[in-house]
Amino acid sequence: MSETSVTAQAPTTPTDRQPQRSSQRPVRPPRAGRSNGQWAVDGRKPLNPNEEVKQLSPPLEVRRRVEERYALEGFDSIDPDDLHVRLRWWGLYTQRKPGIDGGRTAQLDVTELEDSYFMQRVRIDGAVLSAEQVETLGEISTTFGRDTADITDRQNIQFHWIRVEDLPEIWRRLEAVGLSTIVSAGDTPRAFLLSPVAGIAADEIIDPTPVAEAIRRTYIGDPELANLPRKFKTAITGHPSLDIVHEINDISLVGVVHPELGPGYDLWVGGALSTAPRLGERLGAFVTAEQAAEVWYATIRIFRDYGYRRLRAKARMKFLLAEWGPQRFRQVLQDEYLGYELPDGPAPRSTAARADHLGVHEQKDGLFFIGASPGVGRIGGRRLSAVARLARSVGSDRIRFTPLQNLLILDVEADKVDELVAGLEELDLQVRPRPFRRATLACTGIEFCKFAIVETKDLASRVAAELDERLADLDLDRPLSLNVNGCPNSCARIQIADIGLKGQIITVDGAQVPGFQVHLGGGLADSGREEAGLGRTVRGLKVPADGVADYVERITRRFVAARRDGETFAQWAHRAEEETLV
Incomplete structure (x- = not known):
């Protein structure tokens, strides 16, 4: 990765960041003077049961046990540590047993709440899917998941009613078309958000597709990144609508134009919601396209090495940033992990463009993309298969899911747009949905x-x-x-x-x-x-x-x-x- 010749300046202060409407809820780091389980500070002795489970057996290795034993012997043969921890590294969570009232959720042990079926998450990473890939997702849903399939707000697909006996065949079918469930859950680099209009939008600042592909190809599935303190979420966009909720991810790369270096990315870290919400913060650092994958890798290793592992509730990146602040985080990133300084850069500014990308839009190549809403992401296997057939019928072989639980069909000729819109509406995939x-x-x-x-x-x-x-x-x-x-x-x-x-x-x-x-x-x-x-x-x-x-x-x-x-x-x-x- 090449270094920039621009002289770095002091990181921006909080007053230079995007204005915020209201104060953030305080996110307090652990008290000083006690071990927080930071590998770079406290060593690697596990300080909670999850850390012990991960050290006893690398979670990625659980797939072999599924294929060689659990799929043959059934749900009851699954080791409890594999069932409740390691299977997440392959996108699997036990689903809720039907008929249990919500008032009992906090009263029952997980073994009393769970059924002998799984939710299965398929990792998409915001990538363009072919009609064949979408058709495969639909077939898996109808064959193994009782026609359940949801588009999540992480641009993934989730199935339900999955049996452990069917997992080897599901993995085989997914991998035959270039899809995977690896590290789609667990303490890992989760599937990242990518602008749904990456590479096609006429008003795009920079195409983030090469960065996303470089990260996915080089680092996803790397055992060195398969034991993080908790999950690590990534978002990358080059579109001025800021369409990947960059303020609530552990790391976000947001397209901007540097006055001297041209298009690149503004770097954000430390955002997350849950019960202790915190918006991410700008580091004030400009990242070139050539540096982006390396900066991502350095940032996730900071989290791996310095993130808190003593208490699961305090193990997200946001707690580390609350202790360090953006200036110290940037300094550690540059001094300990990159070995060079990043130049200061401008903050992103959104435009009036809609971030949901619904409707009919012209691409920069003169073709059109059409965005449609299935309604809160619930699409099902039959509709997925129908979408694949419909896309083929109008000459498209590229489909994307979005962070707002919608889908896009790309590369449509002008004279096929009305036909596609009508076909989507027949499937109750609304191209022009009403406001709510x-x-x-x-x-x-x-x-x-x-x-x-x-x-x-x-x-x-x-x-x-x-x-x-x-x-x-x-x-x-x-x-x-x-x-x-x-x-x-x-x-x-x-x-x-x-x-x-x-x-x-x-x-x-x-x-x-x-x-x-x-x-x-x-x-x-x-x-x-x-x-x-x-x-x-x-x-x-x-x-x-x-x-x-x-x-x-x-x-x-x-x-x-x-x-x-x-x-x-x-x-x-x-x-x-x-x-x-x-």
């Missing part, structure tokens, strides 16, 4: 997830459809994002939605019912918004699941009635009195 269908996300929820407390997917779909009917008379300027999560872990990004719903059991008229805590006014700096910030919560505000549509309608109408000129929902929600928000 367009902007609603949902996690897996209690249907399959052991951590969930409430149902999410069907609820979110019903509520979105109902709100699109009820609020058809309103001019919202832009859709309000509605993110529905089944537990506090924020897989559906509740703290950065206009309206985020966190599932919990609540009391209504003395009865325990499924409901939600409400987060209002979160958002990231995409689609023309200049500010990023976490949503606010209102003391005592809980909404029963059967009252979500009523609540969202009420709060939306209040916003439209009270907003100032040019005011966003997030700005209004942060200034409004609490009584207005209930």
